[in-house]
Amino acid sequence: MRDGAVMVTGGAGYIGSHAVLALLDAGWRVVVVDNLVTGFDWAVDRRARLVVANVADDEKVRDAIREHGVTAIMHFAGSVVVPESVSDPLKYYRNNTAASRSLIESAVSEGVKHFIFSSTAATYGVPEVVPVREDSPQLPINPYGMSKLMTEHMLRDVAAAHPLNFAALRYFNVAGADPQGRSGQSTAGATHLIKIAAEAATGKRGHVSVFGTDFATRDGTGVRDYIHVSDLAAAHVDALDLLLAEPGKSHFLNAGYGRGYSVLEVLDAVDRVTNMKIERRMEGRRAGDPDELVSDNRAILEALPWRPKYDDLDRIVTDALSWERHLASRQ
DSSP states (O other): OOSSEEEEETTTSHHHHHHHHHHHHTTOEEEEEEOOSSSOGGGSOTTSEEEEOOTTOHHHHHHHHHHHTEEEEEEOOSOOOHHHHHHOHHHHIIIIIIHHHHHHHHHHHTTOOEEEEEEEGGGGOSOSSSSBOTTSOOOOSSHHHHHHHHHHHHHHHHHHHSSOEEEEEEEOEEEOOOTTSSOOOOOTTOOOHHHHHHHHHTTSOSOEEEEOSOSSSSSSSOEEOEEEHHHHHHHHHHHHHHHHHOTTOOEEEEESOSOOEEHHHHHHHHHHHHTSOOOEEEEOOOTTOOSEEOBOOHHHHHHSSOOOSOOOHHHHHHHHHHHHHHHHHHO
16 A cells, blocks of 8 residues: 555546546546536445545635545646636636645645646647647647646646645547456546537437638648556656656646547447447537647656557457446446
8 A cells, every 4th residue: 555645636537537446547546526516426446435525615625635635636626618718707716726726735734735727728728730740839729638738737836935845747539448347437528529429329419510620730620649547547657757757847637648649530439349330420510629639748748657558449348448438337
């Protein structure tokens, strides 16, 4: 068992629940803080402790830090739907930026010295150069990306003033599910392509909309860098080990595979895995969608011992479909 415990905020949600599994499997004690607004208590592994609270509830968060001997925090809690952030920006600045400020203050107050932040490639906006490097300009085009970028700035400033180091992992497109079937993407109304395609393949949707066929890409549809959620969770555990080994250093790291697939290539993979044909409806482009968003992931490969295990599109799709079928069996 590792010394101390890790607090995982949003640990009842999609990515957070996978990080909980990875931490527990690596020998960490884990306490989850989640308000269960979008997460599910059944998604929290029974080896972890669950505290039902908002991360901005300073009293409950600080009590949990003291009670469980928390030495590090992994922060996943927040709102993540990009279009909603445009229509309701104040929600995103409250749930993402202001709540993160409260959590960071609680960490500093209680002497927590290590912090891992769930950031996003949306902080880059529409990049001029692809693959995208960590030192590429960060020009978010929506409140979601800006709310995350503001938290990155807060962490950098706090680390300069207090004995705290951090790793901000900028996710590209997260997909798939735990290969052992212990967790997956369960939130209703998902906006991620592979989740939507899995719902179509299992009869929950009648079709998949393809937004834009005139991008400057190999087949005219948008290209994205998809990363398996379990690989992403493993990267968090390795990032924590790095923070422990180098307490004076902090890191901004892209979390992706460094290659992209188009919308049509993803749908072809779903057809291939299911041996069926999903109906595709071609629609107009959405405002602000970049032609291509792919990570330059050399920094994370150099900084961490992390090496992807599931970097195969068919494997990502297969795991996503398995979880979708599991959800259907629960109903």
